[in-house]
Amino acid sequence: MRPLTPRRVAWICAALGAVLFVAVVISLRMGAYPISVPEIVMTLVNRFIGRRNEIPPDFWNVVYEIRLPRIALGILVGASLSTAGAGFQALLRNPLADPYVLGVSSGAALGAIISLAVAPQTPGLIQFAAFAGAAGTITAVYFLGRRGGQIDSATLLLAGIVAVSFLSAVIMFLMTTLPGRDLRGMAFWLMGDLATQPRINLGWLYSLLIIGAGSIYTTSSDLNLILTGEQEARHLGVNVNRVKMVVYVAASLLTGLAVSVSGAIGYVGLLVPHVMRMMFGSDYRILIPASALGGAILIVLADMLARTVVAPTELPVGAMTALVGAPVFIYLMRRRVR
Amino acid sequence: MSSLSSSAAPPAITASRSAGLRLKVEQASYAYAATDRSAPKFTLGPVSFEAQQHELVAILGPNASGKSTLLTLLAGLNKPLSGRIEVDGTEVSQLDLRLRAQRIALVQQESELLFPLRVWEYVLQGRYPYGRRLRFESEEDCLFAGNALAQVGADALRDRWMDQLSGGEKQRVILARALAQQPSLLLLDEPTQHLDIGGKVELLRRLRRLADANRYTVLVVTHELNLAAEFSDRIVLLHKGRCLRVGSPADVYDREMLEEIFEAPLEVEMRPSGRPRVILRGSR
Numbered sequence: 001m002r003p004l005t006p007r008r009v010a011w012i013c014a015a016l017g018a019v020l021f022v023a024v025v026i027s028l029r030m031g032a033y034p035i036s037v038p039e040i041v042m043t044l045v046n047r048f049i050g051r052r053n054e055i056p057p058d059f060w061n062v063v064y065e066i067r068l069p070r071i072a073l074g075i076l077v078g079a080s081l082s083t084a085g086a087g088f089q090a091l092l093r094n095p096l097a098d099p100y101v102l103g104v105s106s107g108a109a110l111g112a113i114i115s116l117a118v119a120p121q122t123p124g125l126i127q128f129a130a131f132a133g134a135a136g137t138i139t140a141v142y143f144l145g146r147r148g149g150q151i152d153s154a155t156l157l158l159a160g161i162v163a164v165s166f167l168s169a170v171i172m173f174l175m176t177t178l179p180g181r182d183l184r185g186m187a188f189w190l191m192g193d194l195a196t197q198p199r200i201n202l203g204w205l206y207s208l209l210i211i212g213a214g215s216i217y218t219t220s221s222d223l224n225l226i227l228t229g230e231q232e233a234r235h236l237g238v239n240v241n242r243v244k245m246v247v248y249v250a251a252s253l254l255t256g257l258a259v260s261v262s263g264a265i266g267y268v269g270l271l272v273p274h275v276m277r278m279m280f281g282s283d284y285r286i287l288i289p290a291s292a293l294g295g296a297i298l299i300v301l302a303d304m305l306a307r308t309v310v311a312p313t314e315l316p317v318g319a320m321t322a323l324v325g326a327p328v329f330i331y332l333m334r335r336r337v338r
Numbered sequence: 339m340s341s342l343s344s345s346a347a348p349p350a351i352t353a354s355r356s357a358g359l360r361l362k363v364e365q366a367s368y369a370y371a372a373t374d375r376s377a378p379k380f381t382l383g384p385v386s387f388e389a390q391q392h393e394l395v396a397i398l399g400p401n402a403s404g405k406s407t408l409l410t411l412l413a414g415l416n417k418p419l420s421g422r423i424e425v426d427g428t429e430v431s432q433l434d435l436r437l438r439a440q441r442i443a444l445v446q447q448e449s450e451l452l453f454p455l456r457v458w459e460y461v462l463q464g465r466y467p468y469g470r471r472l473r474f475e476s477e478e479d480c481l482f483a484g485n486a487l488a489q490v491g492a493d494a495l496r497d498r499w500m501d502q503l504s505g506g507e508k509q510r511v512i513l514a515r516a517l518a519q520q521p522s523l524l525l526l527d528e529p530t531q532h533l534d535i536g537g538k539v540e541l542l543r544r545l546r547r548l549a550d551a552n553r554y555t556v557l558v559v560t561h562e563l564n565l566a567a568e569f570s571d572r573i574v575l576l577h578k579g580r581c582l583r584v585g586s587p588a589d590v591y592d593r594e595m596l597e598e599i600f601e602a603p604l605e606v607e608m609r610p611s612g613r614p615r616v617i618l619r620g621s622r
Contacts, residue, residue, distance in 0.1 A: 001458045001483065001496065003475040093452055221473065225463055227452045235413060236519070237439035237467040282453035285474070 004283050012280055016293035020075070023297050027071055027304040032312065033062045069202070073194050073261060074303045074317070075296040076205055078268060080258040081105075082295025083213045085269020086287055087251035090223040091244055092142070093230075094153050096333060098270035099134070099255040102156075103163025105266070107137025108259035109189040110167050110174075117178045123200055127208070131256030137163055138252055192265030192318030194303050208257050213292055215250040219243045220284035227282070265318040267325020268295055274332065360555040361389040361523060365421035366411055382407045384421055385581040387574050391522075394549045394556045396566035398590075399576035400600050405559040408576065409527055412557065413444045425523050439467035443516035445526040451500055457511050458496045461487055464518025486517035490544060506537040510544075517548075524548070526558045530565065538562065542569040563600075563616040567591060575599075587614055 028040045035043075043059045046052065052060075081099060088097040088104070099105045111133020115125045141163050145156030171189055187193065198205065216223075222243040225233035230240050258265070276290040302320040309315065367383025382404040389395045397405050410416045411423055414430040423430045425441055433441065443464070464486065465479040475483075487493050490510040495503065503511060509529060516524060526545070530538040542558075546569050549556045560566055566573060567587040575583045575590050577599045583590045591614040593606040603619035 001462070001480045003459075003462060003480060005474055089452075095452055221466065221469065225466060228455070228460070228463065231415075231446065234415065234435075235439060235442075235444045236463060237436035239435055277453060282455070283459075 074299040078295035078299030079292040080254040081268040082272035082291040084251040084254040086273040100266035102160040105264035106167035108134040130260035134255040135252040188263040191316035192263040193316040212254040358391040362424040366418040387584040396570035403576040404579040443519040443521035464515040486514040
């Protein structure tokens, strides 16, 4: 018996943190303005030790004004979507659950668009509206996905497909009829993209990420039991209704948070938890932090490719994740995940 | 008057020693309804019986007799509409969720596992009621889980994947997880359902040994007449939501009544051991 220990969790997180750092450095290097890895490291270290005046202005602009904010946004979005995906998979006892596949991202996008149309200047409203859209959609999909009082895997996914197509149609309708001053492009809301910095301070958004992911993490040992069956979990002393409510609200918050700043980026919540499960096992006490870091790595790398493969034209980052995620989804569906 | 209607009066509680009393069920009843406003679809009770430490009790009856409903009341999953159920002197519905899981373990048919799990990981889940939130398992937890595996003879299975076990092996591992909870009351819902005759006998023997050698009180829901007669100390006989009789197998096994309940031609013969045996009468 080798039960999971806090030490092992710390080691895995440290290793993934190191990979994320490497991904960030590589991503900082890629772009129109040439900057070498040693120059990037020097720029980062100099700021860290308080020697800002030793950083050349061009390097400062490229690293701190252009590339790093976008990467920080990518980390936020990747961590949010992956954690939400892992949460939804346990909540719905469905290995194919993902905010995008279930239509939760589309619901969040619709909420965000409506808030921008109604009150574009109200700070934080877009995040709240995206959360409300996500929560409303997952509630609808949850009830549509039930058969005979039980969640049915196939019906749930069908409900998700219906939700995605319906909400996408509403989004397209609104985008073409509403004055689009503050609405960004249709591709942003339907495919996702990290090119626009949010108006709200990133620190606030990261606080919401920590609250959402932290809430799910506090239920991780309960989720391990819920995955073996709700009834069994109840017998073992889990307050199943409380856990489900916490995960439901927190995963909706994380989806809303990600979509409000990046649009509906697909498959991250599906892809990352599965890869992390293959690498570190399905214990949620490691899966949640590993998924958060893994999601951040994936989005940082995907966005780097989106910026560079057909430069100077940029692809939406959602197109990159969908290119990888959709085949993996089909593979997992055919394999029925064992 | 048929044997069924003659036994419609509330069943007598079997006389028992007050020392070592583990479970006390007093006039417990329950009703299922499709909606709050509609008439009940199924009613159970009132049921009364007691169980001592070291006892193996069989809850017996044909399909739809209320066995599993009674089990959900005993496990604290549903609260009785009337009456009381006490374990070690405390009413089950008053117990906090984790405390309840420390006293009562329920073994049900295994539900489908969503992601692969090793046997030892599965058995360690039985230690959940003893942990705080987010708690990582201690050496002591591993020790209890290892002992539980040894108690069911599944030591060699500990590193196997759950989905690679045979029906009998899986049943033992599920039982080990329940034992890791260190319960005083062990409830099993039709544990012999997917086992061959050898597996059924082996499981009942094991349960008998667990009850004899440890402090467990074991309650088994079953419709296996002969296995219940052979291994249990006490039988609770249910039919159509009513408790017809409570007592030793010899007291409960009445040919006419069993024939009427199970709707089959049966013979009941008493063996030298004092335990009855039920035989299907040939149709000649």
